[in-house]
Amino acid sequence: GKTSEGLLLEALYLLYDVNPPEGFNLRRDVYIRIASLLKTLLKSENWVLVLPPWGRLYHWQSPDILQVRLPWSEFFDLPSLNRNIPVIEYEQFLAESGGPFIEQIYVLQGYAEGWKEGTWEEKIDERPCIDQLMYSKDKHEYYRGWFWGYEETRGLNVSCLSVQGSASVVAPILLKNTSAQSVMLDRAENLLHDHYGGRDYWNTRRSMVFAKHLRVAGDEFRNKYLQSTDEADRTHYNEDWTQMKVKMGTALGGPYLGVHLRRKDFIWGHREDVPSLQGAVKKIRSLLEMLKLERVFVATDAVEEEVELLKKLLPEMVRFEPSWEELELYKDGGLAVIDQWICAHARYFIGTSVSTFSFRIHEEREILGFDPKTTYNRFCGEKEKNCEQPTHWKIVY
Ligand SMILES: C[C@@H]1O[C@H](OP(=O)(O)OP(=O)(O)OC[C@H]2O[C@@H](n3cnc4c(=O)[nH]c(N)nc43)[C@H](O)[C@@H]2O)[C@@H](O)[C@H](O)[C@@H]1O
Numbered sequence: 130g131k132t133s134e135g136l137l138l139e140a141l142y143l144l145y146d147v148n149p150p151e152g153f154n155l156r157r158d159v160y161i162r163i164a165s166l167l168k169t170l171l172k173s174e175n176w177v178l179v180l181p182p183w184g185r186l187y188h189w190q191s192p193d194i195l196q197v198r199l200p201w202s203e204f205f206d207l208p209s210l211n212r213n214i215p216v217i218e219y220e221q222f223l224a225e226s227g228g229p230f231i232e233q234i235y236v237l238q239g240y241a242e243g244w245k246e247g248t249w250e251e252k253i254d255e256r257p258c259i260d261q262l263m264y265s266k267d268k269h270e271y272y273r274g275w276f277w278g279y280e281e282t283r284g285l286n287v288s289c290l291s292v293q294g295s296a297s298v299v300a301p302i303l304l305k306n307t308s309a310q311s312v313m314l315d316r317a318e319n320l321l322h323d324h325y326g327g328r329d330y331w332n333t334r335r336s337m338v339f340a341k342h343l344r345v346a347g348d349e350f351r352n353k354y355l356q357s358t359d360e361a362d363r364t365h366y367n368e369d370w371t372q373m374k375v376k377m378g379t380a381l382g383g384p385y386l387g388v389h390l391r392r393k394d395f396i397w398g399h400r401e402d403v404p405s406l407q408g409a410v411k412k413i414r415s416l417l418e419m420l421k422l423e424r425v426f427v428a429t430d431a432v433e434e435e436v437e438l439l440k441k442l443l444p445e446m447v448r449f450e451p452s453w454e455e456l457e458l459y460k461d462g463g464l465a466v467i468d469q470w471i472c473a474h475a476r477y478f479i480g481t482s483v484s485t486f487s488f489r490i491h492e493e494r495e496i497l498g499f500d501p502k503t504t505y506n507r508f509c510g511e512k513e514k515n516c517e518q519p520t521h522w523k524i525v526y
Pocket residue numbers: 150151152153154155156188189389390391392394395428429430461462464465466468483484485486487
């Protein structure tokens with residue numbers, strides 16, 4: 130993207146996608162990895178990240194609402210993302226680049242031979258594709274693919290890259306690729322973090338500010354049903370995340386216990402680290418007593434029968450139960466964000482083992498300035514012998 134005099138030409142576009150079965154909060158983690166790759170690219174060329182539209186997620190199961198081709202602005206605040214790295218929505222890419230074409234697609238994969246124990250090295254090589262390609266040629270020899278539900282989009286060239294390493298391992302390949310103006314990395318979850326939990330990680334994480342309309346919906350609910358306001362709870366939020374730096378332990382949180390109870394595919398595998406509903410309620414009651422709290426807010430993906438049982442076991446529980454209009458407006462993704470936002474503002478939080486949904490709540494509370502003791506807690510399975518609690522990832526500014 131440079132002339133011989135070093136002048137910047139038009140932007141180069143980086144696109145990416147993730148393995149279809151992965152959920153929303155795992156995808157948020159992949160965004161952080163890609164953002165650090167983009168920062169590496171920006172050191173020498175003028176790249177822009179094209180945000181992959183949301184849609185057709187396995188966990189978004191509400192019937193009768195169309196949840197595809199959703200822009201990031203449905204869930205996140207675009208100006209906040211842009212204070213970290215240059216990003217644009219896919220629709221803007223289509224308008225700017227003048228057509229529904231992505232010039233180069235690299236499908237990321239592992240190495241067919243695996244890697245030898247004890248000899249970890251970062252590497253990347255163009256290799257034959259291992260799995261069957263999720264792209265097929267149309268009559269013009271262009272590649273069709275999922276492309277987030279944009280049926281007109283085509284790829285001009287598809288090849289596979291075997292990778293082992295952190296996100297920036299791809300940078301040399303993108304930088305030396307002078308011809309393509311748009312490059313997509315598919316199966317981007319194969320890249321690791323450049324530096325998990327470091328300053329760069331946290332800057333990107335802090336820039337992922339939820340869309341204002343979702344925060345407002347969560348705040349109104351806190352106020353109305355949980356007697357929780359930022360004033361009383363000492364959880365002031367700065368609209369400009371670059372200006373927000375709260376001393377740990379400053380936040381008090383609303384007078385309620387926040388709970389994330391991940392169910393569905395987390396219990397179908399009969400995992401040892403996830404409690405029964407009875408077990409979870411027992412823990413909730415003991416926490417309420419210990420914390421001298423009367424209210425409990427529960428975020429869960431439990432199926433209807435389980436919710437009914439929960440209501441019997443824990444009649445005082447408060448949940449965000451959307452009206453039809455609210456469901457249509459916020460969609461499954463927005464409702465999950467509202468649940469997370471309310472959990473993030475609780476006096477004390479307890480989540481589910483290894484759920485990225487719970488992890489993102491931990492981070493939100495870290496940003497708000499909660500004492501880690503009130504955040505890094507999880508339920509234990511009844512049969513679990515050694516119930517290790519979540520790691521405290523301290524925020525770095
Ligand atoms: C087994 C693995 O689980 C991983 O899930 P995990 O980390 O919990 O977290 P997520 O990646 O967010 O996927 C779980 C999805 O389920 C819904 N969900 C879960 N809990 C709640 C809740 O309390 N409230 C609301 N409103 N919705 C909830 C929501 O759509 C969320 O994005 C997946 O990312 C992986 O792809 C894989 O499926």
